[in-house]
Amino acid sequence: MRRRGAAIAAVLQLVAAGAAAEPALIRIDAPITTVHARFVELALREAKREGNPLVILMDGSGGRLDAALRIRDDLRRAKAATTCFVAREAHDEAALACLGAARVELATGARLGCSAEVRASATGERERRRVARLRDEWATAAGAGNRLVELTAIELGVVDATDSALPRGMERAMPKHLAVAARLATPVASGVLLGLGLLGVLVEARIRSRLAGAAGLLALGVFFAAQGIAGLAGWTDAALGALGLVLLAVEIFALPGFGACGLVGLLFFGAGVLLALAGHDVALALASGTLRMALLVTASAALAAAAALAVAWHVVPPRSSAGSAPA
Numbered sequence: 001m002r003r004r005g006a007a008i009a010a011v012l013q014l015v016a017a018g019a020a021a022e023p024a025l026i027r028i029d030a031p032i033t034t035v036h037a038r039f040v041e042l043a044l045r046e047a048k049r050e051g052n053p054l055v056i057l058m059d060g061s062g063g064r065l066d067a068a069l070r071i072r073d074d075l076r077r078a079k080a081a082t083t084c085f086v087a088r089e090a091h092d093e094a095a096l097a098c099l100g101a102a103r104v105e106l107a108t109g110a111r112l113g114c115s116a117e118v119r120a121s122a123t124g125e126r127e128r129r130r131v132a133r134l135r136d137e138w139a140t141a142a143g144a145g146n147r148l149v150e151l152t153a154i155e156l157g158v159v160d161a162t163d164s165a166l167p168r169g170m171e172r173a174m175p176k177h178l179a180v181a182a183r184l185a186t187p188v189a190s191g192v193l194l195g196l197g198l199l200g201v202l203v204e205a206r207i208r209s210r211l212a213g214a215a216g217l218l219a220l221g222v223f224f225a226a227q228g229i230a231g232l233a234g235w236t237d238a239a240l241g242a243l244g245l246v247l248l249a250v251e252i253f254a255l256p257g258f259g260a261c262g263l264v265g266l267l268f269f270g271a272g273v274l275l276a277l278a279g280h281d282v283a284l285a286l287a288s289g290t291l292r293m294a295l296l297v298t299a300s301a302a303l304a305a306a307a308a309l310a311v312a313w314h315v316v317p318p319r320s321s322a323g324s325a326p327a
Contacts, residue, residue: 023053023083023169030060030094034279035182037070038231039174044078046172053081055167058098061091065288066279068093070231075100085167086110105164177229184226190277191297191304193223198305201245205252206309220245224276233276241276244269273298 026043028036040056047054056075075082075097084090084098089111098104098112106112174182183189200216203209224241227233247265255261277294278285285291 023055023167024050025055025057025167025169025171026174027057027171028059028094028097030058030063030090032063032067032071032093032097033182033185034064034067034070034231035174035178035185035229036063036097037067037074038229039178040071041074041231042175042178043172044074044080044082047080048078051080053083054078055083055085055169056098056101057166057171058084058086058090058094059088061089061094063093064290065093065096066281066284066290067231068097069284071097072100075102078102083167085164086112087166107164107166181226181229184222185230185232187277187293187297190223190227191301193219193226194273194298194301195304195308197223198302199308201248202305202309217245224272227276232279237272237276240268240272242272244272270298 024043024047026039028039043054075084078100082101083103083105084101085105085107086098087107087110090098091111091113095112104112184193197216197218197220200212200214200219202216204213204216220241224233224238228238244265244267247261247268251259251262251265274291274294277297278291282291285294
């Protein structure tokens with residue numbers, strides 16, 4: 001009898017401990033990026049290991065569609081209890097990311113939905129493709145979740161509770177390596193790193209100083225590392241970029257003129273950079289405008305590097321492989 005009573009007490013203690021588990025809170029301020037998707041992935045893994053529920057405090061609108069889909073799908077597959085709480089607003093990609101959570105709760109006066117529809121007619125074909133893909137994903141998510149869907153001209157809303165209070169729990173900051181990657185993986189920072197890398201490689205081909213080449217390779221390494229930590233680039237992308245640089249080096253230093261080896265090297269390097277920026281889903285990148293952004297970043301970096309090289313070409317005298325300036 002005593003053993004039975006002790007067993008029942010132990011079970012009750014376990015149930016109470018589970019009920020009292022403090023949720024882990026993470027904050028995502030949209031626009032959604034692939035760094036946010038990686039952050040959610042790590043938070044879900046940690047919540048599963050600790051046995052705690054996870055609450056995502058979502059605020060803002062827009063972002064990368066591929067990142068929003070990754071967050072939504074990771075939340076759907078999560079073993080931990082998940083809630084997406086919106087204090088003010090979450091629209092478009094930010095709202096789509098919320099739909100994977102087990103519960104979607106809104107604070108008083110908060111708004112959740114797809115507002116991109118109202119801008120489609122004014123921003124051209126690219127925005128219409130983005131909105132069409134967003135609407136398709138909203139319809140799929142709403143059907144899979146068996147939730148009430150209210151569709152108007154402005155907003156497609158999916159909620160489980162309104163007038164909710166801010167959940168209590170320990171808010172966890174983004175890991176430092178992700179925070180650094182978030183700054184380095186932006187289009188502007190990516191373009192700067194890519195431009196510096198290309199400039200260093202081109203200057204190295206001009207003066208053979210080794211320092212310029214090392215600096216260029218370092219910048220390109222940081223570029224691919226940041227994209228990898230952010231969850232975009234993989235070993236395939238980095239390998240393509242490295243192989244392209246090797247072929248270009250062979251063309252510049254070993255073969256006369258500029259032939260097939262250099263052309264293939266440019267194609268490989270460009271493919272690695274574009275995949276690192278836009279991701280591997282070409283159709284999604286085209287529909288969301290990510291591919292266009294990747295092309296603009298790559299082209300801008302290449303043009304800036306070429307312009308800087310043109311100036312250096314007339315300012316810095318070339319050196320032979322032995323390191324001496326020509327007479």
